[in-house]
Amino acid sequence: MPVSDYQMVKAWDEVLKLSKVERGQKVSILCGPHTHPQTLQTATIAAQAAGAVVTRIELQPINAEKAPSRDLMNYLGETPLTNNPVALAAMKNSDIVLDLMLLLFSPEQMEILESGTKILLAVEPPEVLVRAVPTEADRERVLAASKLLKAARKMHVTSPAGTDVTFKLGDYPTISEYGFCEEPGRWDHWPSGFLFTFANEGGSDGTIVIDRGDILLPQKNYVSDRITMHLREGFVRSIEGDIDAALLREFMEAYKDPEAYAIAHIGWGMQPSCYWHTLSLVDREATSGQDARAFEGNFLFSLGPNNEAGGPRTTPCHLDIPLRNCTVKLDDVVVVRDGKVIDEAFQ
Numbered sequence: 001m002p003v004s005d006y007q008m009v010k011a012w013d014e015v016l017k018l019s020k021v022e023r024g025q026k027v028s029i030l031c032g033p034h035t036h037p038q039t040l041q042t043a044t045i046a047a048q049a050a051g052a053v054v055t056r057i058e059l060q061p062i063n064a065e066k067a068p069s070r071d072l073m074n075y076l077g078e079t080p081l082t083n084n085p086v087a088l089a090a091m092k093n094s095d096i097v098l099d100l101m102l103l104l105f106s107p108e109q110m111e112i113l114e115s116g117t118k119i120l121l122a123v124e125p126p127e128v129l130v131r132a133v134p135t136e137a138d139r140e141r142v143l144a145a146s147k148l149l150k151a152a153r154k155m156h157v158t159s160p161a162g163t164d165v166t167f168k169l170g171d172y173p174t175i176s177e178y179g180f181c182e183e184p185g186r187w188d189h190w191p192s193g194f195l196f197t198f199a200n201e202g203g204s205d206g207t208i209v210i211d212r213g214d215i216l217l218p219q220k221n222y223v224s225d226r227i228t229m230h231l232r233e234g235f236v237r238s239i240e241g242d243i244d245a246a247l248l249r250e251f252m253e254a255y256k257d258p259e260a261y262a263i264a265h266i267g268w269g270m271q272p273s274c275y276w277h278t279l280s281l282v283d284r285e286a287t288s289g290q291d292a293r294a295f296e297g298n299f300l301f302s303l304g305p306n307n308e309a310g311g312p313r314t315t316p317c318h319l320d321i322p323l324r325n326c327t328v329k330l331d332d333v334v335v336v337r338d339g340k341v342i343d344e345a346f347q
């Protein structure tokens with residue numbers, strides 16, 4: 001349903017409080033012509049109400065000639081912040097940046113975070129943001145799970161559809177997303193509620209079957225016939241299936257970048273306020289698909305860049321693929337069984 005400004009301001013109030021935005025702090029709101037006006041206006045009001053010094057930084061979009069669609073995650077890495085020292089300096093001098101434009105997987109994002117500035121990404125439409133306002137409980141639950149993921153040296157994922165893949169772990173950090181930034185230098189995404197790490201270089205082997213009903217992002221569609229990926233030494237070596245596989249192959253080939261086939265982040269969803277089915281209810285261009293990334297019990301794997309975690313790959317081709325009904329095992333502990341999160345594993 002449509003969201004009232006009052007409701008959206010209250011949602012921002014909660015998120016800014018959880019992010020410890022205090023009187024006198026410097027809040028920069030990064031936006032572009034595609035930013036949702038209600039999100040921008042209510043973020044500005046809530047930041048002022050928190051007593052912050054508020055600056056809006058509007059940047060013009062780039063890469064339209066390179067990206068196959070308007071989706072914000074269709075072409076990552078270069079952003080309107082690239083070669084813009086004026087805006088970069090403003091953000092490095094802020095306590096928090098509310099990113100309503102999307103900097104994900106960009107060197108500039110890393111540079112801003114290293115300066116101690118917090119970055120909270122929020123590009124979902126207001127009705128999604130209001131439905132999935134984060135809570136302290138989300139943070140505690142995701143952090144409890146991340147303790148196990150940090151200590152794991154192997155992830156084994158299976159499914160009735162035929163997925164049977166093993167990832168060697170330990171070389172990359174674990175990233176927890178729970179929708180707010182309470183520590184300096186932290187990046188988060190509202191809404192979220194999931195966690196992931198990146199597989200060791202060359203350490204991913206086996207088969208991933210994207211089953212009927214599983215989701216491809218940024219395509220934002222439910223796969224209608226199975227896609228089978230064979231992985232060897234960290235890269236997808238073949239993508240087999242019918243029309244969905246052919247579309248995915250052509251999408252990836254268009255980037256002309258071998259790094260597009262590299263396994264990137266792997267993890268699972270833990271957000272009870274996000275759902276598998278909602279993608280069928282929203283305008284595809286209005287959402288970046290966070291419901292699909294965060295819904296409880298998915299196994300989420302991605303392909304492409306891993307610079308976010310200090311890895312060497314910066315390919316602009318980034319796919320996020322959440323699967324249902326998987327069983328995820330860390331060393332010998334099952335954390336998701338048949339698509340259900342096993343909370344006892346994190347106690």
Ligand SMILES: O=c1ccc(O)c[nH]1
Nearest residue numbers: 177189192293302320
């Ligand atoms: O929130 C996000 C969104 C995309 C992604 O690849 C990771 N986390």
